[in-house]
Amino acid sequence: MINLSRFDLVSLRLFVAVVDAGSLTAGAERFGTSLAAASKRIAELEQHCGVALLQRTQRGVTATSDGQTLHRHAIEVIARLEQLAQAVDDFQSGASGHLRLCANPSAVGGFLPRVLAGYAQRYPRVTIDLEDALSEDGIRAVQKGLMELAVIGDNVPCEGLETVVCNVDRLVLLVPEGHGLAGAAQVGVEKAFDHDLVTLARSASLTRKVMAAADAVQRTPRIRVQVRSFDGMCRMVAAGLGLAILPQAAAAVYADALGLVQVRLEGVATERVLLLAMRRRSELSAAASALVEMIEGEAAAGIVPPTMHQSE
Structure with missing residues (x-):
């Protein structure tokens, strides 16, 4: 029976950091310890478990099947x-x-x-x-x-x-006052893709939804600026760098303050869950x-x- 008292929190946290980083060096840096100290702790952990926990290659490290099991349980602990x-x-x-x-x-x-x-x-x-x-x-x-x-x-x-x-909210198109689309009660979503867009990062779920909407109407979005927040998106729209598609509740917060207009979108599912x-x-x-x-x-x-x- 394995000796539970020989598991220590420092080594478990280090092991998780190494696996998540995919590198012993990067994991040690993330954990704030030296490479030599990290290597020693991982070796002691493998010795205690009696199995190899990491597969070492020139590109870094990956968890073995046993290492993946330990990684999962270590995260829980x-x-x-x-x-x-x-x-x-x-x-x-x-x-x-x-x-x-x-x-x-x-x-x-x-x-x-x-x-x-x-x-x-x-x-x-x-x-x-x-x-x-x-x-x-x-x-x-x-x-x-x-x-x-x-x-x-x-x-x-x-x-x-x-x-x-x-x-549950609905997506709207946010445009500057005086823009050609500002006076429309609603526009087809394909018209939004005639203009430069301001979006969140491509990995953001909202940007994915915008990209899916573009695919649905067989258009390629012209993303001019990517930012990390709705505040940044709306300020870029106000500066004339492009239009933005975002949830109505968020658009309403910035519209009056920045002189922007919300326009309803048609032609694609705009529900945001x-x-x-x-x-x-x-x-x-x-x-x-x-x-x-x-x-x-x-x-x-x-x-x-x-x-x-x-x-x-």
């Missing part, structure tokens, strides 16, 4: 210990819980501030740890246990995670469960559609 540390911090600060979530720009620039304001009013002693992240980054954070919840686009793969629909993703609902903290219940309560009241599924 580290996540649980981090939750324990946060719980102790909450005891000391007088907080009654800690809500850890990340959200994509559509959520941060749209419905989420309203939801979190209601949550904070209902649970004033819960500390809210919110991180702005693209959907794919949010999924990885939940899978690794760094965050309990993530608001993501429904067009991003999230295998193994449970999801709840938390918001956001999901609240979690690993397993049964393992959520009380603070995270409370947020899920709030969102489901809004769904029951007709504010958002009541839908939940387990991703395959």
Whole structure:
């Protein structure tokens, strides 16, 4: 029987960092230790487990099948210990819980501030740890246990995670005042692709949806500028660098302030669905469960559609 006392948290965290980085050197740098010290710890971990955990090549390292199993369980252990540390911090600060979530720009620039304001009013002693992240980054954070919840686009793969629909919005075209399309009540989506566009990064779920819309009308988008936030998108539109397709709730925040006009899009599905993703609902903290219940309560009241599924 393996000696559990010989597993130490430092070596497990280092091992996860090395596997995630795909390099012993990069993992050591990310972890803040020397290459020699990292190599020694990994060798001791392999000796203790009695199997090779890493396959070493000239291009870096990858986890063996046994290493992948250890990697998965190490992430679980580290996540649980981090939750324990946060719980102790909450005891000391007088907080009654800690809500850890990340959200994509559509959520941060749209419905989420309203939801979190209601949550904070209902649970004033819960500390809210919110991180702005693209959907794919949010999924990885939940899978690794760094965050309990993530608001993501429904067009991003999230295998193994449970999801709840938390918001539905519609995409609109945002143009400067005085633009040729500014006076139109609605325009065909193909007309948007006659102009330069301002978008988020190509990996963002919203940009993927825009690209899918372009494919549907057999057009190639002319992306002139890519930024990391809706604020940046709207300021680029106001400066005349292109048009933007974004959720109506976010567009409304900036339209009046920056002299922009929202134009309804036709000819393609413009519904934008956001999901609240979690690993397993049964393992959520009380603070995270409370947020899920709030969102489901809004769904029951007709504010958002009541839908939940387990991703395959």
